[in-house]
Structure formats: C-alpha cells, structure tokens
Amino acid sequence: MRQATGSSYLWRLIINKRILSAVAVLTFLSVSQGQAQEPFCQGKTITILAGTGAGNVYDIVARLFARHLGKHIPGNPDIIVQNMPGAASMIAANRGAFGAVQGSAFKVQA
Secondary structure: OOOOOHHHHHHHHHHHHHHHHHHHHHHHHHHOOOOOOOOOOOOOEEEEEEOOOOOOHHHHHHHHHHHHHHHHOOOOOEEEEEEOOOHHHHHHHHHHHHHOOOOOEEEEOO
16 A cells, blocks of 8 residues: 655645535535524514595505505514695605605605
8 A cells, every 4th residue: 555645645635624624514504404583574663655635546555555565574564554745745755765764664656
C-alpha cells in the first residue's frame, strides 16, 4: 500500500473534510422542520377609507370589498370601512397618506 506524502495528503484531507461537512449541513437542513408562524394580520384591524358619504357608489364598493377581503388574508383580520366625505375626498386621502399606521389602511377614491 502506498502512503500519500506531503501536500497531496493534506489536500485529500481538506477535500474529505469539506465533503463531510457539506453532507452534514445538507442532512441537518433536510431533517429540520420549520416552526409554524403566527399569521401577520391576526388580531389586527384594516381600515378601508371611503372619501364619500354613506350610501354612495364608492361606499358600497368599499363595503362589498371589505365583506370578502378578510377571508383571503391570513389571520382573518377585522376590516372596517370608514367614511370621510368632504373636500373632494382630500380629507380621506390625507388620512390615508399621513394619519394611519403604515400598511393598515386602504383608500377607495373617485
């Protein structure tokens, strides 16, 4: 049997260690199970801002949208429609842009 000498032995040792560590990492990743996360919107409220008065077409569309939207978002958040008529919907536009928590309000505008 021939014995490896010097640098060739070192390279084989390094390559074998790399292969062994790669196999160990891949085995760990394939065996580990991810833990379920709580849905992001669970327990939160989403506001749909309608810039018109109650009973207007945009209010009806917003309420119809709100009725079905909650079922399609993970966590089934509460969805409310808030009417903010006046100033050609600019009050609602400003509230949606500057007043609401980021990502918690939608705007239905004419």
